[in-house]
Amino acid sequence: MTKVHPKFPNTCEESLCDSKAAVVLTVWKKSLLFNCDGFTVYNSKGDLVFRVDNYMNSPKDNIVLMDASGLPLLSIRRKKLSFGDCWMVYDGETERNPIFTARKNVNILTNRRTLAWISAKKTMWYEIEGSYGQRSCKMLDERRNKKKMAEIKRKEAMVGGVAFGKDVFKLIVESEMEPRVAMAFTIILDQMFRSY
Secondary structure, rough: OOOOOOOOOOOOOOOOOOOOEEEEEEEEOOOOOOOEEEEEEEEOOOOEEEEEEEEOOOOOOEEEEEOOOEEEEEEEEEEEOOOEEEEEEEEEOOOOOOEEEEEOOOOOOOOOEEEEEEEEEOEEEEEEEEEEOOOEEEEEEHHOOOEEEEEEOOOEEOOOOOOOOEEEEEEOOOOOOOOHHHHHHHHHHHHOOOOO
């Protein structure tokens, strides 16, 4: 059986934050805990980097991104009583002063490729375009002339070219973006476009 996180050398990653090259993460849409919904994220060495563990009966509008040891990095909360699908991201487990806000594109007539916009203090930061359902998305920096900062791609097995399916995919993060922020965007896309 093919491993979700094979331990093959990857020339794109030295460490999570210190490298000038892109960081390639394997995202598995599965919690490590029994009876939980969430994500498990590995680096190219097969080490656990991030995790999300939400109990099945807990509300889906409050999600905590944790590091490998379970320390909260970012809290992701759905904004109540907002027009469209809007999510707020906070540092740690605080509920004050969001770092940024993500809003789903509800007007598909004007821009069909755009999935969501990320803004902070009423300034547009990122545009996410592509198809989350096909695991083919790009996170573009609006402040840097739409430079690609992160990308979600399908993951294929190293042996035999077997595809894993939609529950296992790659998150490629450029050195200018924090991997935890790119993972927060991925969680938000999953909430916005998940099929129940």
